[in-house]
Amino acid sequence: MSTLALAPKTRMPEIELDEPPPRQKAAARPKRTMSPRTKVLFFGIPALALAACALSSWLAYAAKFEETDNAFIEADVHPVSSRIAGDVLEVLVDDNQIVAKGQPLAKLDPRDYEMKLAFAKTALEQAAAQIPQAEAALARAEAAGRESAAKVNVTVAQLEKARLDFDRAEKLYTNEGRAISRQDLDTAKAAFDSATANHTAAIASQQAAVAGVRAAEADLAVAKAGRDHAQAGVNDAELQLSYTVLRAPDAGRVGKRTLQTGQHVQPGQALLAVVSQDNWVVANFKENQLSHMRAGQPVEIQIDAIHGQRFTGRVDSFSPGTGAKFTLLPPDNATGNFTKIVQRLPVKILLDESEAQAFASQISPGLSVIATVRVKL
Helix, strand or coil: CCCCCCCCCCCCCCCCCCCCCHHHHHHHCCCCCCCHHHHHHHHHHHHHHHHHHHHHHHHHHHHHEEEEEEEEEEEEEEEEECCCCEEEEEECCCCCCEECCCCEEEEECCHHHHHHHHHHHHHHHHHHHHHHHHHHHHHHHHHHHHHHHHHHHHHHHHHHHHHHHHHHHHHHHHCCCCCCCHHHHHHHHHHHHHHHHHHHHHHHHHHHHHHHHHHHHHHHHHHHHHHHHHHHHHHHHHHHHHCCEEECCCCEEEECCCCCCCCEECCCCEEEEEEEEEEEEEEEEEHHHCCCCCCCCEEEEEECCCCCCEEEEEEEEECCCCCHHHCCCCCCCCCCCCCCCCCEEEEEEEECHHHHHHCCCCCCCCCEEEEEEECCC
């Protein structure tokens, strides 16, 4: 069996194909890009439409509302000071404490004023004791006046009898041939003169009694005036003693307390303040925002210290002058060069009581506010 010798296989030379580089591949597929004009039309028209809608919305909003962030919370701040000089015996409140009207805040040492009150009461007792004496003296003077009046009446009768006796005696002595002696005539004349003198003396005594009554009445009036003066001294001492207890002039929270135990205070010295819890808003609007603003219009209030909460209120009143008018040195626009500056007018806005009461602990005077007044429906 013959074998065939297999010829060795020859390899065909491999043909390497040159692949195009990546850039050439990308170039083979050209990108589709928008022209600048197409971009403007594609993005610009919607943007302009949105801007137009926003502008129209803002214009509609601005026509109905007036807004300012130049606004602050206000409240009555009652300064508490002492009316008398004294040493602080006890401080009864702390900073930020809520107090009621008339609540004691501090006590001063009352011993000096208690002693003055005791002296005043003693003086009152002495003055009151003078009144019964003056009344008794008046009663004696009035009795003496009545007695002198009775004596006058007696002397009048005696004088009339003596006059009649003298007239009869004179007639008997002169007209009827001296029916009586000269001695009898002289006796009648002496009796008449004595009765006249007694009557004159009685009248003088009566006048003295009347003057005594007037003097006694004046003494009684002086005694009563002395009693009233002493009573006024007692009232004053009691009032001064009451000033040793410092009381809250109104309900609110205590602030700015400088009062300390043992401190010596003087009249008029500021010791602390009580801030009322009745708050309101003072918004300073520009003068060109006031055209359609009226009292009673609703207001939306945002307090910077209370995020996410909107309060409601209403316009209460307008200030009688701009802020510049009430400054220490108001501007004089009649001198020098004039530059017009938009003025601001303070507007008082009342908060809704129920809403403000819920956040009473967070609302304090001086906080910044954004006030928005609805001037059109």
